[in-house]
Amino acid sequence: MKLKHVTLLALMALAATLAGAQQGVSKTEIVIGTIQDLSGPLAGYGKQARNGMQLRVDEINEQGGVHGRKLKLLIEDSGYDPKKALLAAQKLVNQDKIFIMAGHIGTAQNNAAMPVQFEKNIINFMPLTAAREMYEPVNQLKFALLSSYYDQMRLMLPKMVKDKSVKKVCAIYQDDEFGLEVLRGAEAGLKSISLEMVEKTSFKRGATDFSSQVAKMKAAGCELVVLGTIIRETIGTIAESRKNSFNPIFFGSVAAYTDLIHKLGGKGMDGMYASMTWQNPYLDETSQPIRFWANKYKTKFNEDPAVFSVYGYTIIDNLIRAAQKAGPNLSTDSFIKAMDSMTVPSDIFGGPPMSFSPTRHLGSNRQRLSQIQDGKWKVVSDYVKP
Secondary structure (H helix, E strand, C coil), rough: HHHHHHHHHHHHHHHHHHHHCCCEECCCHHHHHHECCCCCHHHHHHHHHHHHHHHHHHHHHHHHCCEEEEEEEEEEEECCCHHHHHHHHHHHHHHHHCCEEECCCCCCCCCHHHHHHHHCEEEEEECCCCCCCCHCCCCCCCCEECCCCHHHHHHHHHHHHHHCCCCCCEEECCCCHHHHHHHHHHHHHHCCCCCCCCCEEEEECCCCCHHHHHHHHHHHHCCCCEECCCCHHHHHHHHHHCCCCCEEEEEEEEHHHCHHHHHHHHHCCCEEEEEECCCCCCCCCCCHHHHHHHHHHHHHHHCCCCCHHHHHHHHHHHHHHHHHHHCCCCCCHHHHHEEEECCCCCCCCCCCEEECCCCCCCCCCCCEEEECCCCEEEECCCCECC
């Protein structure tokens, strides 16, 4: 009887220990999950982000990890499909037992996956989307890297209008939540300087012909066109405009800040502006630290890095900072506590200084401008403070 009693106590103690164990954290390992588009319309972005994340993981592991724990990065492909993202999240959370989800790409994809994560107390860390839902309303399990499309336009468009002395502002935007967020931010920015949008025109996702939209904007005499576009639509709109001798100032969000615009669109893309933060890393960059990093990336992956490579690298770097600050007893609670008092200085890519608090889970909403000049993005403004 006494032996049974001792055995029962031992089993109860074991159950309590297991119940209190932190998923995804062992004595030797921290398991990180990410969901990328590796086979869909944003596969270029997804592969770059994955490589950037892996580069930083490999660096820290070579240095011994975080408090003696190596990082293990598990990658799933969503094909940029919210349904696949949901299945990927279920696998990572319930089968692979990840500690944290980091750098998941896409707004609809994150919205599909987050309920699965939150049910198991899994943090959604710095997803690759600039949607406000990634940090609003404040949730202890949501931390964001990129300021919203809405704020980018709201803050930067008034500056563009004043600097360029334009009166007629128009917009072409994708007819979905992304495009509408760009439009809403632009309209809010114009309202702050007592202007209204002269013309606005939309297109369906996947559109390839922008002739009617361009004709509409040309007829309205638009001097500055806000682009609620990503890659193909940005190139298509500007190329169609050049063909029709319509040459307004084109201004896009961070979604259009990619080397693919000038690589695929060619000389006609020169002059375009975009709101941005972290700088695209060119192999011949004048900044020696960026040039060194870009060539290290090229050596490892045998391809040029891009700004999404930088995002991926930065996300893991910030995760490492928080895990180090959380101390040896890493848990979801200790990670959140570390993040809620975290400050991050500007880095070699010119990312803005960031600070987090229990009521602020977006590190910064500052923005600056880049312009395509001679086939490359060039930073042309300092950060604009909100």
